[in-house]
Amino acid sequence: MTYTTPKFIVSQIGEIPQWQAATWEDYVAACEDPSLEEARIFFYEGYLGIDMGNEGPQHARFNDLFTIIFFVWFTTKVGQTFDSLSGCVIEKPKVGAGAPDKVLYIGGDFHKWQKGEPRRINLNQSRVPDLVGEIADTTLASDLDEKKRLYAALGIPEYWVIDIKGERVLAFRLQENGKYQECEISGALEGLPIALLSDTLKLLNQGNGTAAMWFAQQIGNL
CATH class of the missing domain: 3.90.1570.10 (tt1808, chain A)
Structure with missing residues (x-):
């Protein structure tokens, strides 16, 4: 299951992260979002990937x-x-x-x-x-x-x-x-x-x- 923050789609543990179109500013905002403090966040070539950090x-x-x-x-x-x-x-x-x-x-x-x-x-x-x-x-x-x-x-x-x-x-x-x-x-x-x-x-x-x-x-x- 995935869930959506006001801006970002976040993949749950064990699921393949979804790469979504985003800007560098979106990436910085995701890093500074308290609800994503435990998430692993990636950004490359205009795409953002977020998955929760618990193993x-x-x-x-x-x-x-x-x-x-x-x-x-x-x-x-x-x-x-x-x-x-x-x-x-x-x-x-x-x-x-x-x-x-x-x-x-x-x-x-x-x-x-x-x-x-x-x-x-x-x-x-x-x-x-x-x-x-x-x-x-x-x-x-x-x-x-x-x-x-x-x-x-x-x-x-x-x-x-x-x-x-x-x-x-x-x-x-x-x-x-x-x-x-x-x-x-x-x-x-x-x-x-x-x-x-x-x-x-x-x-x-x-x-x-x-x-x-x-x-x-x-x-x-x-």
């Missing part, structure tokens, strides 16, 4: 697994810092905006929010994340189409789509032509085979903690 158990399980994977990976990288910002809004005014499931900054110069600023990261003022990812259940088609083009337009160097039903990770690196090309080895998590992430997903029926521990054992051999 189902399976989506949450996959999402938390990748937070653990980041932690496990960077514990092996002495002196390398990272910041994981799940669901944080990133935007380039007039270009596009989104709230990826995973936003990863590697190294220093993380975004520092200042009191009084919008609760969004303006990529014209802050550096772009090194990696963003989407947990795809009902949204796989959009994650591989509209959102893929959106994150390329935002200049995100690497984009992951975590396919829940297919138990696989699709990874893309941004090319000089401004488009994504699928890759087998991560550039952000340097040297990490994407196939290893897909293999880790297949263990989720044993719990994401067990899957993460298996992942930790495997990267010890890289």
Whole structure:
């Protein structure tokens, strides 16, 4: 079921968000609408997509697994810092905006929010994340189409789509032509085979903690 605010159509949890014609000003208004505080809001090429932010158990399980994977990976990288910002809004005014499931900054110069600023990261003022990812259940088609083009337009160097039903990770690196090309080895998590992430997903029926521990054992051999 979907419902309509005075201006916007909002998709309920588990449903495919509807992209609706809108302006950048409509997007900003949606971000500032108190009734949409928990929503995930996207804008690209004159279209707005809104879906409620609460996660189902399976989506949450996959999402938390990748937070653990980041932690496990960077514990092996002495002196390398990272910041994981799940669901944080990133935007380039007039270009596009989104709230990826995973936003990863590697190294220093993380975004520092200042009191009084919008609760969004303006990529014209802050550096772009090194990696963003989407947990795809009902949204796989959009994650591989509209959102893929959106994150390329935002200049995100690497984009992951975590396919829940297919138990696989699709990874893309941004090319000089401004488009994504699928890759087998991560550039952000340097040297990490994407196939290893897909293999880790297949263990989720044993719990994401067990899957993460298996992942930790495997990267010890890289």
